[in-house]
Amino acid sequence: MVGIVVVSHSQKVAEGAVELARQMAPEARIAAAGGMEDGSIGTDVSKILAAIEAVEEGDGVVILVDLGSAVMSSEMAMEMLNDSSHVKIIDAPIVEGTIFGSVEASIGSSFEEVVEVLAGAKAYKKF
Amino acid sequence: MATKADVLDFIRVYADKMAEHRQELTDYDQAIGDGDHGINMSRGFKAVMEKLPTVEEKNIDDILKAVGMTLVSTVGGASGPLYGTAFMKAGAAVKGKEELSNEDILLALDEAVGGIQFRGKAVEGEKTILDSMIPAINAIKASLADGKTMAEALVAGESAAWNGVEYTKTIIATKGRASYLGERSIGHQDPGATSMAYAFQAINEVAQKAGN
Numbered sequence: 001m002v003g004i005v006v007v008s009h010s011q012k013v014a015e016g017a018v019e020l021a022r023q024m025a026p027e028a029r030i031a032a033a034g035g036m037e038d039g040s041i042g043t044d045v046s047k048i049l050a051a052i053e054a055v056e057e058g059d060g061v062v063i064l065v066d067l068g069s070a071v072m073s074s075e076m077a078m079e080m081l082n083d084s085s086h087v088k089i090i091d092a093p094i095v096e097g098t099i100f101g102s103v104e105a106s107i108g109s110s111f112e113e114v115v116e117v118l119a120g121a122k123a124y125k126k127f
Numbered sequence: 128m129a130t131k132a133d134v135l136d137f138i139r140v141y142a143d144k145m146a147e148h149r150q151e152l153t154d155y156d157q158a159i160g161d162g163d164h165g166i167n168m169s170r171g172f173k174a175v176m177e178k179l180p181t182v183e184e185k186n187i188d189d190i191l192k193a194v195g196m197t198l199v200s201t202v203g204g205a206s207g208p209l210y211g212t213a214f215m216k217a218g219a220a221v222k223g224k225e226e227l228s229n230e231d232i233l234l235a236l237d238e239a240v241g242g243i244q245f246r247g248k249a250v251e252g253e254k255t256i257l258d259s260m261i262p263a264i265n266a267i268k269a270s271l272a273d274g275k276t277m278a279e280a281l282v283a284g285e286s287a288a289w290n291g292v293e294y295t296k297t298i299i300a301t302k303g304r305a306s307y308l309g310e311r312s313i314g315h316q317d318p319g320a321t322s323m324a325y326a327f328q329a330i331n332e333v334a335q336k337a338g339n
Contacts, residue, residue, distance in 0.1 A: 042203020
């Protein structure tokens with residue numbers, strides 16, 4: 001199953017997005033990598049790396065990010081992997097993207113399919 | 128040239144500066160960003176100081192890489208990956224060295240600035256770290272090309288870095304959190320350019336003390 005990693009400056013935002021997604025897709029492989037080790041605001045490369053490794057099972061991992069250093073820290077975590085060809089940072093709203101991605105991954109979609117669905121998450125209209 | 132002791136000295140002096148100027152850097156960041164630059168940098172370098180005793184017996188490249196790795200996992204803001212990449216790239220440029228020639232120092236600086244450009248996808252003139260770093264490196268190279276000593280060149284480097292900080296007051300931020308402010312970012316100096324100028328201040332102080 002494709003893994004989902006949620007990277008936010010806030011531990012609560014990341015965990016909250018995961019909580020929402022789990023309600024829709026309880027079996028999804030999804031990990032929160034929010035905040036610093038001590039819980040303060042920020043993004044932490046080693047926390048992100050650990051989250052990727054926790055959800056990776058060979059089918060790829062998508063990373064949802066909030067802003068600024070969330071992107072840079074995720075890029076650094078990817079560079080530390082032996083093979084990042086099936087790991088991708090997604091430019092989509094973090095909460096909606098986490099939910100869409102988790103649902104799509106949990107029905108057994110491929111890495112490419114999950115990435116494609118998430119590309120649409122940015123254009124998704126709420127009303 | 129720089130010995131390993133000089134490199135360690137630079138890291139300690141810079142860490143002291145980040146602690147000393149914590150509030151000042153945070154104030155600059157509060158004006159145009161998310162108000163955490165001083166807090167983040169001082170937290171990162173406090174962690175570096177805790178890490179340093181475990182690596183100070185190693186080669187210069189291992190020391191610089193350890194500093195970079197510590198910064199990326201403890202700073203928290205964008206300056207973590209940016210400064211972290213700079214230290215790691217500088218380390219990789221001087222692999223296996225116990226001592227740095229002037230050429231090694233220039234190579235390490237070039238690799239560090241290249242790392243920041245790659246990581247931040249930024250160029251000069253966008254109100255970032257680069258606006259003090261690039262002029263400083265250019266001034267050091269120009270001074271050396273003029274036949275000056277490294278110690279003299281580093282004086283010119285620090286001076287160019289502070290001029291770069293002044294220049295950031297005149298331009299609009301197009302990268303990072305400050306870019307949301309658009310024209311309102313004019314008049315404020317960039318916190319990242321400022322913390323980088325302190326790095327060149329630290330290098331300069333160490334070089335004057337070491338007399339090389």
